[in-house]
Amino acid sequence: MRRWAESGGWRLEVGGRGYAWRAWVIFVAFILGLASSTSAQTRGRQQPPRPPRPRNTAPPVPGPERVRVVINGGVQLAPGSFGQDFSLTKNVEATPITTDLSLTPGGYIDAGARVRVTRTLSIGAVAFLGASRADGTVEAQIPHPFYFNRPRAISGDLAQLGHTEKGVHLELAYPVSVAKGREFTVFGGPSYISARQALVTDVTYTDSYPYDSAAYSTATTAKVSAAAFGVNAGADVTWRLSRSVRAGVLLRYTWAPLSLTAGSGNVVDLHAGGLQVAGGLRILMQKRLPRPARPTAPARPRR
Amino acid sequence: MHARSRVLTVSLGVVLALLGSPRPSAAQPTRTAVIAAEPAQLRAWDATVDRQVRAGELDVSRRDTDTLVDGRTHTRLRQLHRGIPVLGAELTRQTDDVGATVSLFGSTYADITLDVTPALDPAAAAAVVERLSGEALGPERMPTLCIFPGDDGYHLAYRATVFTAEGATQYIIDAKDGAILRQAEGLRAQSAVGVGTGVLGDSKKMSVTQDSGTYTTRDPLRPPLLTTYDMRENLTRTLDFLNGRVSLGVSDRASDTDNVWTDAAAVDAHAQTGYFYDYYFTRFGRRGLDDNNLRLLNIVHPVPRAAVFAQTASTVSTFYINAFYAGFGVMVYGEGLPANATAGGRRWNYLSGALDVVAHELTHGITDYTSNLLYELESGALNESFSDMMGTAVEFFYQPPGAGPLNADYLIAEDVVTPGGIRSMENPAAYGQPDHYSKRAILANDRDHDNGGVHVNSGIPNHVYYLAIEGGTNRTSGLSVQGVGQANREQIEKVMYRAFTQLMPSNASFAVARAVTIQAATDLYGAGSAATRAVTQAWTAVGVN
Numbered sequence: 109m110r111r112w113a114e115s116g117g118w119r120l121e122v123g124g125r126g127y128a129w130r131a132w133v134i135f136v137a138f139i140l141g142l143a144s145s146t147s148a149q150t151r152g153r154q155q156p157p158r159p160p161r162p163r164n165t166a167p168p169v170p171g172p173e174r175v176r177v178v179i180n181g182g183v184q185l186a187p188g189s190f191g192q193d194f195s196l197t198k199n200v201e202a203t204p205i206t207t208d209l210s211l212t213p214g215g216y217i218d219a220g221a222r223v224r225v226t227r228t229l230s231i232g233a234v235a236f237l238g239a240s241r242a243d244g245t246v247e248a249q250i251p252h253p254f255y256f257n258r259p260r261a262i263s264g265d266l267a268q269l270g271h272t273e274k275g276v277h278l279e280l281a282y283p284v285s286v287a288k289g290r291e292f293t294v295f296g297g298p299s300y301i302s303a304r305q306a307l308v309t310d311v312t313y314t315d316s317y318p319y320d321s322a323a324y325s326t327a328t329t330a331k332v333s334a335a336a337f338g339v340n341a342g343a344d345v346t347w348r349l350s351r352s353v354r355a356g357v358l359l360r361y362t363w364a365p366l367s368l369t370a371g372s373g374n375v376v377d378l379h380a381g382g383l384q385v386a387g388g389l390r391i392l393m394q395k396r397l398p399r400p401a402r403p404t405a406p407a408r409p410r411r
Numbered sequence: 412m413h414a415r416s417r418v419l420t421v422s423l424g425v426v427l428a429l430l431g432s433p434r435p436s437a438a439q440p441t442r443t444a445v446i447a448a449e450p451a452q453l454r455a456w457d458a459t460v461d462r463q464v465r466a467g468e469l470d471v472s473r474r475d476t477d478t479l480v481d482g483r484t485h486t487r488l489r490q491l492h493r494g495i496p497v498l499g500a501e502l503t504r505q506t507d508d509v510g511a512t513v514s515l516f517g518s519t520y521a522d523i524t525l526d527v528t529p530a531l532d533p534a535a536a537a538a539v540v541e542r543l544s545g546e547a548l549g550p551e552r553m554p555t556l557c558i559f560p561g562d563d564g565y566h567l568a569y570r571a572t573v574f575t576a577e578g579a580t581q582y583i584i585d586a587k588d589g590a591i592l593r594q595a596e597g598l599r600a601q602s603a604v605g606v607g608t609g610v611l612g613d614s615k616k617m618s619v620t621q622d623s624g625t626y627t628t629r630d631p632l633r634p635p636l637l638t639t640y641d642m643r644e645n646l647t648r649t650l651d652f653l654n655g656r657v658s659l660g661v662s663d664r665a666s667d668t669d670n671v672w673t674d675a676a677a678v679d680a681h682a683q684t685g686y687f688y689d690y691y692f693t694r695f696g697r698r699g700l701d702d703n704n705l706r707l708l709n710i711v712h713p714v715p716r717a718a719v720f721a722q723t724a725s726t727v728s729t730f731y732i733n734a735f736y737a738g739f740g741v742m743v744y745g746e747g748l749p750a751n752a753t754a755g756g757r758r759w760n761y762l763s764g765a766l767d768v769v770a771h772e773l774t775h776g777i778t779d780y781t782s783n784l785l786y787e788l789e790s791g792a793l794n795e796s797f798s799d800m801m802g803t804a805v806e807f808f809y810q811p812p813g814a815g816p817l818n819a820d821y822l823i824a825e826d827v828v829t830p831g832g833i834r835s836m837e838n839p840a841a842y843g844q845p846d847h848y849s850k851r852a853i854l855a856n857d858r859d860h861d862n863g864g865v866h867v868n869s870g871i872p873n874h875v876y877y878l879a880i881e882g883g884t885n886r887t888s889g890l891s892v893q894g895v896g897q898a899n900r901e902q903i904e905k906v907m908y909r910a911f912t913q914l915m916p917s918n919a920s921f922a923v924a925r926a927v928t929i930q931a932a933t934d935l936y937g938a939g940s941a942a943t944r945a946v947t948q949a950w951t952a953v954g955v956n
Contacts, residue, residue, distance in 0.1 A: 253632055254616050
């Protein structure tokens, strides 16, 4: 069974073959658990008992960040429009069908991690999932059942043709500035995007004798998938919430050219991706270094 | 009226030829002609007609709403004598939106004093028919009672039509003693003699039915039940069906396994019957033969084409080089002739291959359910002419004007009877038809003489139709006509349709046809219109005043 659930103004497909969604939930939970575990480790819960801290010995301090877990949720703005132009055979004549579709903004989540490889550069991998829909119109020329060359024009609205994207962004990140707990990082790299789009494969119509006109009823659609490599680039601004947690706002543009085939001659060129605006958490996993001992103050002479 | 009796009435209408023939007799029935379109005439006749309706002497057989002039209604009144219809006695009354009579045409008979108790029952009359024809009539074709106005007075009679390998014959049998009062040609035939060649090769869409992987020629998309049956060259079975002894089923339909049809005769019969229905619906708002979506049933391949040389002349002229409307929505299309045969110096292809032939024959069905023009003498010629007019109108509706195959022109059957077809509306004399009333053929009213020359004298009203559209000069009278022009041919088509289906009485003469068609043009376009002028001038040009 396939059903749709509204979620914050955009749709996610669940149920049926929605294993990808469940996998993402598990993946995000795993990342959160990993972050929590790491954070706990940094607090020493799982560490063997430490020797009593010298009274004058400073507690450990965070060392250089090694791994940053990134979790975001947001909106992917529409990358634009696309159309279909194909032909079927009805009433023993060619039946041209065209669609004009625009992708609407949709929900978007991602999760991943960056690993510091130099003092300033990190590499990361972010898995993402987005869902939106395509709305637009469909037009067709339906041949007359009795006579050649007497097509009847029909048209109608198309709404909520499901569109999902998932994939992986590889990133090379570079912190441009760090000041007062606020970081500004730019990143970019290749992406691998798989898109799944509902496309029109046929139209149904009603007509009656003498069949001089016809009225659009519905469009038959089929979900078609394709994947391609693309690119991504963006910027990330974070604010410190705690020693190991940051809040972040991300702006990313991704782009990948796809070719979706819904049937013979029914091929759609589509640009997957778009401008993503998201916010989330950054969980830092870093070495905890012992705090350097405080210098002992000289004893003041008694009066 | 029951459909069967209505058809039989049509088929036997030929008997009324006697009524109009100038053969004085002491007992000759008294016929009163009615042509009333002027207020004074209408006032007088209206009262008479209303009185006869109240007395049960006239009966409303049909009432139709006018599809071309808002508010008008057309009523057909048949004359009854003690409940039995009088053959050929009918009035058509046109009324306006307030019920006032606009026109009244037709004729009735007076002084009928006949006893209507028959000495023979229908089965006995059917036995007489079987003895004469060799064909037994099925229950759907049993003879029905009528009053027959003969030369020697009125007769209580049975009427019946029987189909044989020789064609169709209409019988009038005296209900008192079984004597044959009348025997006449029963087909509305596309009569001609010629030779045929191959198919025209044009593509047509076929509206068919798919059943268990096989496609059969039943049109499920048009309102009437339109079916084409392939008799597989079995004349015996064809006759059994035409005489009501067997019914046809799915296995009798033309069929194809891949829906790419190669049986040209079946393709053209099936598709072009649909065209015919579409034309009448689109142009006039009419729904088939009876305006109530009567079935349309085509018969193709009634005989083996290759066996034509072994057939009698009658069989050849009926089932090979002919097409005919057999009543009840049934059309039979002749097989044509083999490539090595000619008739009348012409080749004959499958008769269903010509759109004008298909529309011509089916229009006989329209006539059956409307004016019911008697198939003899002038009314028979009008019957034939109306079919030629509509056959040509359908051709111009679907085909581009021009010469040669699949082009619209004023030749009849030119696509399947080559070269040249069998008639010309533009120049009837070129095909042996008169183009002027002074040249009309005066022939005996029997089947050996074409029921008084119905296929000959049709040239006169045919030429009226041509002149009213195209204009020109009649070759005999030298009178010129200003036609409405090709761009306005629809006007003349509507005038003729209105005249022949709404206003024309069954026993109309050419003079009545002139009055009726002028009335129709006036109704539709006004007294001073180009259409009215063209129709009036055309009738005058052919010598009918």
